[in-house]
Amino acid sequence: MITRALFRQLNAHGTQTATAPIFRSRAVFTSLPGIPAKNPRISRIATRATKEGETHENAVFEALKSRRTTGDFTDDIVSDEVVTRAVEAARWAPNHKLTEPWKFYWLGGEAIEEISKLNAALLEADGKPAKAKAKYERWRSIKGWLVVTARRSLDNPLMEQEDYAATCCAVQNLLLALHSEGVGTKWTTGAVTRTEEVAKVVGYDLNEETPVGIVWYGVPAREGKSLRRKQVTDILIRVP
Ligand SMILES: Cc1cc2nc3c(=O)[nH]c(=O)nc-3n(C[C@H](O)[C@H](O)[C@H](O)COP(=O)(O)O)c2cc1C
Structure with a gap:
């Protein structure tokens, strides 16, 4: 159990920033559906092994594991409020120096049509006319x-890299926030997303901003596939 006395002790050791965020995150966790307001799991620093029969699952674990990419959507329109809330959530991504490097361009029908055509033209030029036609129809239907x-930070490669990383975290926040409201997503970085033409249609300058991808969203027509993952023991390496 975290006590105020413990927080005071942490503060005394120069970790004063620990206090507010932990209490704030408690408030967030306890307001999530499925988590009882006084859940002892949440208010405990996890310094001991899980007891037999005890679960560590909570809404965050559940959301992370149940979000799966899906590109098949029904014709239902996701409300603007849901999208706005997801972008609001995206802003809470970790971000070195709080540069808030992300922009979310919310496309309307004209831009969608233009980008679908540009993508088809790329495929045509690559000698794939049938694929071009099929993709054109599919893209414009989303x-x-x-x-x-x-x-971008042309004069500071490290900052540019960190800003790109932070924006990827923001995208994951966005996907999870949409997922939490029953909205499916697909993050795509097909070749067309990196072109001058798309930048022009959307309205950004490739010298100032780099595309991190398109996020398609909608009411899922079917669940996305749950794909294999490596075992934790294959990727978690203790270093003495
Ligand atoms: C940076 C990035 C780019 C991606 N680009 C594509 C893409 O161009 N086409 C595609 O089908 N999926 C794309 N995806 C989605 C991945 O294929 C998907 O996340 C992966 O198959 C794992 O499935 P999951 O999201 O259900 O865990 C992309 C994902 C990321 C993170």
């Missing part, structure tokens, strides 16, 4: 489009 970009 109603929910967000193009996400990260700020």
Whole structure:
């Protein structure tokens, strides 16, 4: 159990920033559906092994594991409020120096049509006319489009890299926030997303912003596939 005395002790050791965020995150967790307001799991620093029969699952774990990419959507329109809330959530991504390097371009019908045509033209030029036609029809049928970009820093490669990383975190926040409201998503970085033409249609300058991808969203027509993952023991390496 975290006590105020413990927080005071942490503060005394120069970790004063620990206090507010932990209490604030408690408030957030306890307001999530499925988590009882006084859940002892939430108010405990996890310094001990899980007891037999005890679960560590909570709404965050559940959301992370149940979000799966899906590109098949029904014709239902996701409300503007849901999208706005998801972008609001995206802003809470970790971000070195709080540069807030992300932009979310919310596309309307004209831009969607233009980008669908540009993508088809790329495929045509690549000698794939049948694929071009099929993709054109599919892309233009998707109603929910967000193009996400990260700020560039041509004179500071490290900052540019960190800003790109932070924007990827923001996209994951966005996907999870949409998922939490029953909205499916697909993050795509097909070749067309990196072109001058798309930048022009959307309205950004490739010298100032780099595309991180298109996020398609909609009411899922079917669940996305749950794909294999490596075992934790294959990727978690203790270093003495
Ligand atoms: C940076 C990035 C780019 C992606 N680009 C594409 C893409 O161009 N086409 C596609 O079908 N999926 C794309 N995806 C989605 C991945 O294929 C998908 O996340 C992966 O198959 C794992 O499935 P999951 O999201 O259900 O866990 C992209 C994902 C990320 C993170």
